[in-house]
Amino acid sequence: MKLFEYQAKETFRKNGIPTPQSMLITSVDELGAASDMTGFPLVLKSQLLMGGRGKAGLIRFVKDRAQAEEECAQLFASYYNVKKILVEQAVHIKSEIYLSITVDPVAAKHMIIACADGGVEIETLAETAPEKIIREYIDPDSGISPYQMRNVAFQLGLNGDVMKKFSSVLGKLYTAFKANDAELIEINPLFITGDEDVVAGDGKLSIDDNSDFRQNTYEKTREYYDSDAEYESALEGIPYLQFDGDISLMCAGAGLTTTVYDLINYEGGTVANYLEFGGPNYKKAVRAMELCLKNESKVILVVTFGTIARADVMAEGIVEAINRLKPDRPIVTCIRGTNEEEANRILKDAGLVPLYDTEEAVRKAVSIAAGGDA
Amino acid sequence: MSIFIDENTKVLVQGITGKEGRFWTDHMIGCGTNVVAGVTPGKEGQKVEGREVYHSVRRAVEQEDVEASMLFVPPRFTKDAVFEALDSGIKKIVTVADGIPLHDAIQIRKAALLEGALVIGGNTSGVISPGKAMMGFFPYWIERVYKPGRIGIMTRSGSLTNEVTAMVVKAGFGVTSLIGIGGDPVPGTRFAEMLPFYEADDETDAVVLIGELGGSMEEECAQMKRDGLFTKPLVAFLGGRTAPEGKRMGHAGAIVSGGKGSVKDKIEAIESVGGKVAERPRFVGDYLKELLGQ
Numbered sequence: 001m002k003l004f005e006y007q008a009k010e011t012f013r014k015n016g017i018p019t020p021q022s023m024l025i026t027s028v029d030e031l032g033a034a035s036d037m038t039g040f041p042l043v044l045k046s047q048l049l050m051g052g053r054g055k056a057g058l059i060r061f062v063k064d065r066a067q068a069e070e071e072c073a074q075l076f077a078s079y080y081n082v083k084k085i086l087v088e089q090a091v092h093i094k095s096e097i098y099l100s101i102t103v104d105p106v107a108a109k110h111m112i113i114a115c116a117d118g119g120v121e122i123e124t125l126a127e128t129a130p131e132k133i134i135r136e137y138i139d140p141d142s143g144i145s146p147y148q149m150r151n152v153a154f155q156l157g158l159n160g161d162v163m164k165k166f167s168s169v170l171g172k173l174y175t176a177f178k179a180n181d182a183e184l185i186e187i188n189p190l191f192i193t194g195d196e197d198v199v200a201g202d203g204k205l206s207i208d209d210n211s212d213f214r215q216n217t218y219e220k221t222r223e224y225y226d227s228d229a230e231y232e233s234a235l236e237g238i239p240y241l242q243f244d245g246d247i248s249l250m251c252a253g254a255g256l257t258t259t260v261y262d263l264i265n266y267e268g269g270t271v272a273n274y275l276e277f278g279g280p281n282y283k284k285a286v287r288a289m290e291l292c293l294k295n296e297s298k299v300i301l302v303v304t305f306g307t308i309a310r311a312d313v314m315a316e317g318i319v320e321a322i323n324r325l326k327p328d329r330p331i332v333t334c335i336r337g338t339n340e341e342e343a344n345r346i347l348k349d350a351g352l353v354p355l356y357d358t359e360e361a362v363r364k365a366v367s368i369a370a371g372g373d374a
Numbered sequence: 375m376s377i378f379i380d381e382n383t384k385v386l387v388q389g390i391t392g393k394e395g396r397f398w399t400d401h402m403i404g405c406g407t408n409v410v411a412g413v414t415p416g417k418e419g420q421k422v423e424g425r426e427v428y429h430s431v432r433r434a435v436e437q438e439d440v441e442a443s444m445l446f447v448p449p450r451f452t453k454d455a456v457f458e459a460l461d462s463g464i465k466k467i468v469t470v471a472d473g474i475p476l477h478d479a480i481q482i483r484k485a486a487l488l489e490g491a492l493v494i495g496g497n498t499s500g501v502i503s504p505g506k507a508m509m510g511f512f513p514y515w516i517e518r519v520y521k522p523g524r525i526g527i528m529t530r531s532g533s534l535t536n537e538v539t540a541m542v543v544k545a546g547f548g549v550t551s552l553i554g555i556g557g558d559p560v561p562g563t564r565f566a567e568m569l570p571f572y573e574a575d576d577e578t579d580a581v582v583l584i585g586e587l588g589g590s591m592e593e594e595c596a597q598m599k600r601d602g603l604f605t606k607p608l609v610a611f612l613g614g615r616t617a618p619e620g621k622r623m624g625h626a627g628a629i630v631s632g633g634k635g636s637v638k639d640k641i642e643a644i645e646s647v648g649g650k651v652a653e654r655p656r657f658v659g660d661y662l663k664e665l666l667g668q
Contacts, residue, residue, distance in 0.1 A: 213450055255557070261617065
């Protein structure tokens with residue numbers, strides 16, 4: 001689960017990492033109270049999960065009250081559906097650093113990534129100037145040692161008091177990384193201010209969903225998702241991605257669903273939505289089809305090849321979904337795996353024409369989407 | 375020969391008295407696996423399929439000769455169960471748990487590396503040497519998929535493995551051993567770490583990789599081939615060729631890759647060392663024939 005900047009910064013503060021003075025507001029009316037706290041100039045930061053907020057004009061630097069009110073109103077009214085704005089004191093910046101912690105799956109270690117050019121996207125930097133990226137590997141059992149913090153600081157060219165303050169921030173960031181079961185924790189940029197303070201200018205925190213049972217600090221609410229369908233499917237635990245094509249995918253298995261997505265593109269078709277109802281969700285056919293039907297797709301394509309997700313149970317689910325939801329569009333099925341003979345009998349009894357070959361099923365769906373016979 | 379497991383490998387089942395453990399232990403025995411005992415804390419004295427159940431792995435290995443452990447343990451207890459098996463000196467461990475916390479997975483892999491053990495999974499169907507034995511849950515009864523033969527298969531997927539392997543069999547081949555590395559971002563064992571076993575196996579003629587976008591495991595295999603540590607024909611099928619950038623499609627693996635791991639990069643890496651990458655599942659068999667000169 002990706003958190004908003006203001007939530008990441010809450011976590012930073014809890015762990016003792018300095019952040020600029022700030023207040024979260026949900027309407028222009030609250031701007032006065034916020035600016036009394038931060039003073040001017042200040043920064044209006046739209047709280048959205050998308051990257052590149054600065055380029056999209058969603059972060060505004062303002063000098064006085066009149067400008068703040070005007071720009072704040074613009075942001076709340078913008079196309080991006082801004083619901084919350086973080087009003088933040090503008091800091092006098094001397095330099096900017098990139099700092100993050102993630103995991104290295106090969107070495108089986110935690111990995112600190114740092115760069116003296118803060119503010120840039122690290123993916124871009126990895127391509128354009130990989131030599132500028134500093135990496136320090138941390139043993140997950142021993143944790144971080146002070147020398148490792150100093151290693152990073154010295155490579156960044158820091159000295160004296162700033163080096164000490166940076167090391168302290170890095171140590172605290174590592175504590176937060178572990179305590180929150182983070183996939184990624186990132187400060188980009190980390191400001192070195194004119195007063196030689198080290199302050200988190202931005203914050204990213206992505207918490208591993210598999211750790212929900214011991215984290216569960218943040219409830220999954222609609223604001224974390226781009227569309228209603230993505231939100232509803234997330235609540236169900238059904239992997240779902242929204243597209244705007246003609247064919248709704250209702251498949252099982254991440255790898256197989258991704259492959260069907262590819263095959264549709266090869267055959268000249270387009271995908272309306274990616275949906276997996278395999279694994280633990282194989283009994284959720286009705287819910288899965290409901291999500292598919294919310295799209296303006298022309299056909300639903302079901303492809304499975306399951307083991308524990310028994311083919312006959314999935315076929316029964318499909319038939320039940322058809323009876324309950326009375327879909328207004330054709331359904332192409334290719335259900336294989338454990339008990340597939342029984343599955344095909346169930347589908348035939350319900351008047352469907354079960355297919356056995358994935359590519360044949362994909363071609364059929366693409367042809368229907370193009371106006372062909374069902 | 376087989377990779378990782380054959381009909382002689384002495385297998386312990388951790389979590390044997392659970393619903394899943396019981397069901398799949400029955401099937402593992404049914405397809406030839408030499409299950410010697412089981413473990414469930416608090417259930418010592420019971421029997422499952424005629425095998426003794428012990429309180430702990432330590433108590434089990436005192437009584438039985440054990441070479442490998444199969445875990446039917448929920449994700450949140452998997453780290454503990456893996457550590458318990460490693461502590462008793464078991465060097466081959468398979469965990470099928472789907473949902474192991476990332477930070478646990480890092481510690482599991484680190485412990486495995488330290489002990490010189492192979493931990494396969496999580497988020498996998500396991501390991502199978504068709505006709506001999508399996509650890510995990512494969513629909514081994516589907517003959518058009520799980521047919522014995524001379525092709526090694528490694529995979530990050532479940533359903534897609536059935537899809538692609540069915541095509542390998544349709545082309546007239548069969549499988550020596552299939553290793554489900556699993557779909558997690560930090561698998562206990564990586565593709566490249568299994569290649570030396572296939573290289574050394576006289577009964578494996580070629581290896582098929584079933585991969586997808588994200589991570590660097592396919593690139594690591596290409597590096598093994600470049601370094602001459604793997605010399606047999608290599609054919610890959612990779613899902614996600616047309617996946618749009620920025621969408622989290624497929625397994626969770628992509629998140630930690632930091633900009634690397636596009637299918638395009640993987641294809642270049644594999645083809646640059648003489649491997650083949652099939653655009654569609656059914657082409658895998660054609661490439662195997664081509665590379666094996668059949």
